[in-house]
Amino acid sequence: MSPPSSNIHQSKASPATANTSVALVMDGSVNGLGIVRSLAADSDIDIVLLCERKSRSFAAYSKYISHVYEFGDNDNLVDTLVKINQRYSTIIAYPCSDRNYWVLVNNKKQLTNFKGINNEEQLAFLSKQVQYEAAGSNGVPIPKTWFIGSEAELSDIANGLSFPLIIKPDYFEFGKDVNKKEIFKVRQIDSLEELRELVSWLQSYGLVSMVSEFVHGGEENLYTYGGVAFEGQVIASYIGHKVFHSVPSRVVAAAVSDSSKELDQSGATIVGCTGHTGLFQVEFKRCEKTGVFKFIEINLRNWLWGELSTKSGNNLPLINYNQIGHESGLQKREESTNHSDASIGGQTDKKQVYIWEGGMVSNAFHYKTLGPLKFWLKSVFDSKTDVLYAVFSLKDLKPFNKFIAVGLSKVFLKKKAPS
Secondary structure, eight states, rough: OOOGGEEEESSSOOOSSOEEEEEEEEESSHHHHHHHHTTTTTTEEEEOOOOOSSGGGGGGGGGTEEEEEEEOHHHHHHHHHHHHHHSSSEEEEEEEEEEHHHHHHHHHTTTTEEOOOOHHHGGGGHHHHHHHHHHHTTTTHHHHEEESSSHHHHHHHGGGGGGEEEEEESSOOTTOOGGGGSSOSSSEEOOOHHHHHHHHHHHTTTOOEEEEEESSGGGGGEEEEEEEEETTTTEEEEEEEEEEEEEETTEEEEOOOOOOOHHHHHHHHHHHHHHHOOOEEEEEEEETTTOOEEEEEESSOOTTTTHHHHHHHHHHHHHHHHHHHHTTTTTTTSSOOOOGGGGSTTTTSSSEEEEEHHHHTTTTOGGGGHHHHHHHHHTTOTTTEEEESOOTTSSSOOOHHHHHHHHHHHSSOOOOOOO
């Protein structure tokens, strides 16, 4: 069933029809906006956006977008994708969540005009257990980890555990009738009692618990190896690391890191195991005690602060568009000097910092926002630092205006909870 006409909104001219190639960005927030602005470096690319609600999607207001599509639940998302498939002759999609990735792969047969959609084999790597087995068997360092499906399994290993530990759900099956917002992403736990409670909680949703040793170090030790792959071979890569990540203010700052042959090798090894085509992010954490980079997870999609790679002179979304769009296999690797050394550190001597303004508006009066505010002020007035804002851009101001309006409404119009 096709979506109702009210679910399709026009940003500029009427959408193009046959024999038209488009880039379809599947997120209306920060992640999607970064991809949109990166692709806009090539003015010939027609960029369309797919989001759940335009009223809450500030990326939908970017001047670089020619058309905006909205959807509701999973069924409506598939209907909308089919409609898009009928409208354009070539579509290169940019999934920005595991849900998007899962829907694209599971409906590949219907989406005949979509290029670069992966296969069911790649879906297996949404499971962290599959990721860790692949990493460990290929010599990539991983934290000591257990996958626990029941309280009985937990009892078998309880005596050998030392705290703190990290717990995550292994894999969320998007076809299930479960509200994913009820499932936490990651927690640090400090006692066996707390661990039993969370394992039981995840088990009630039919989920396996991934429990790992805590890798010593703060947020500044979280590294990303991101890039573009074609059938598991890395075409272009970028390495960066977090400097600051404040919760609940949701302010993230990331700086371009120095070159790391260890990360380059480990990241490329893991991507090779997946056979993935498209953008990716491999996360590592550097142990402060040993200096070893330990694998955390791989995301077969773009990541929050991925736009920083573009600022460093390594436009991964654009490389991905050219790679898939022209179906040139690995022939373009020599043309894009973005792999390994050239991809790390960018084309400037300045340190490059990414600021996600998220909670600096909606949590403007929260004490935990003071740290990010101090970091921002220090970066702004440092002549050796280039600052990239997730939303603010003088060249594309409307998304920021929408972002501020929504943020201020949360601050001043938030209703008090009944006493």
